[in-house]
Amino acid sequence: MTGPLRTALTSLTLRGRCLVAAGATLLGLGALLGEQPLVQLAVFVLALPLLSALAVARQRARVAARRTVAPARVPRGEDAEVLLEVTNPERRAGRLWLLTEALPAELGRSPRFVVARLAGGGTAALRYRVHGRRRGRFRLGPLRLRLVDPFGLVQRTSSGTDDAPLLVVPRVRPLGPGGPGGGHGGGGDGARRSLAVHGEDDVSTRAYRHGDDLRKVHWRATARTGELMVRMEERPWRAQAALLLDTRARAHLLSRAAVPGAAAGTAVPGPPGDPAPPPDSLEWLVEAAASIGTHLARRGAELRVVTDAGELDPTDGHGGHGRGGLGPGELLDRLAGLAPSRGTRLGPAVELLGRVAGDGPVVALLGAVGPEDLAELVATRSGPASDVAVLLDVGSWAEAGRGRRALSASARGTLSGQLERSASLLRGAGWQVVVASADRTVEAVWTELAHTRGSGTRSAQGVPA
The missing domain is CATH 2.60.40.10 (Immunoglobulins)
Structure with a gap:
């Protein structure tokens, strides 16, 4: 009897428990005062929850x-x-x-x-x-x-x-024309195209990079420019483009919404017209990667995405654009689960980037980085201005009230100085640099990049806008 009674008592709602307590009180008063009507009422009150428990127990809970x-x-x-x-x-x-x-x-x-x-x-x-x-x-x-x-x-x-x-x-923001193109023969539909070589004087060349075959050195161009140059041979490759994502937790001012398992908070302020602005710099970076990567992949580029935790590889071939490349669908699927990493250096990501980027353009989306973080990147990717760096003004997210912690005036000044030095270093190495703050959308940053690039010449092997 102990088992069924215990089960019945644990199944009682608050109303049922109150009714049992009232019945027990009436039973005690009736016995104490010798009032039989009170005892009868108590029995009825106590029997009602028991009969209800029996009725519920007979129901089969299958749905x-x-x-x-x-x-x-x-x-x-x-x-x-x-x-x-x-x-x-x-x-x-x-x-x-x-x-x-x-x-x-x-x-x-x-x-x-x-x-x-x-x-x-x-x-x-x-x-x-x-x-x-x-x-x-x-x-x-x-x-x-x-x-x-x-x-x-x-x-x-x-x-x-x-x-x-x-x-x-991640959201994919509609981007206009412009931006970097892919390398080695990409057409707007991803067609394969070759570089035209009409003669020794018309051969396409580029600056020598570590690991290039010395037999491809173009001595006439080297003598003319004073810099070691190599020939770009005719190769029917797909267009190439690579994204470098800085997902280190130490490089961002994270909001609680960015922590897996955290409950969603209230809406955060953002650019006018954006109903769901990114809550922190990491979310802005992921959204930019989704938008820019989708834009380049739809223009025919074979897209490679590298983070400080490794490369985002295709998993099931869904939406894939080519061998080793991510298509728009795969890109979004992989970015959906991207979390802040515990890495301290960009070095491993830069080393991997050097192996997978090839001659195509690189778009580096970077958090709070200093010149010391960029030394390997500058050494690996320098030369013609085909690479792009988007530097996030991480301190602006703290000013917008989106970070988990506030920044002091001295810390804000340190971040601003670090941002200026990093931008100067990258520009000196031939990179196009755009600064993104909390009040700017991905579309606005891309438009600035397009305007900046519009004044220069377009690469002959790039993916057309």
């Missing part, structure tokens, strides 16, 4: 759930609609069901539904919306079922094992 998420890949800041179809697999009609859909805190509050007397084999269609406040991979469900009696005295809870995936990817 089949099926979810349809549209869309299953949603950009950060937008909504997805979920169709939850609940089926009663029993022959008998169900009673009062209280349903709760378990959701990660990043997607909002868990929706609740009430389903009364669902016929055996019948299906109830329930709908709710989730808001993709933070990018990542999430699971919707499982469904929790609570069975209650008509008086609300007893409830029994059971959880299912079914769920459905939802992928929140």
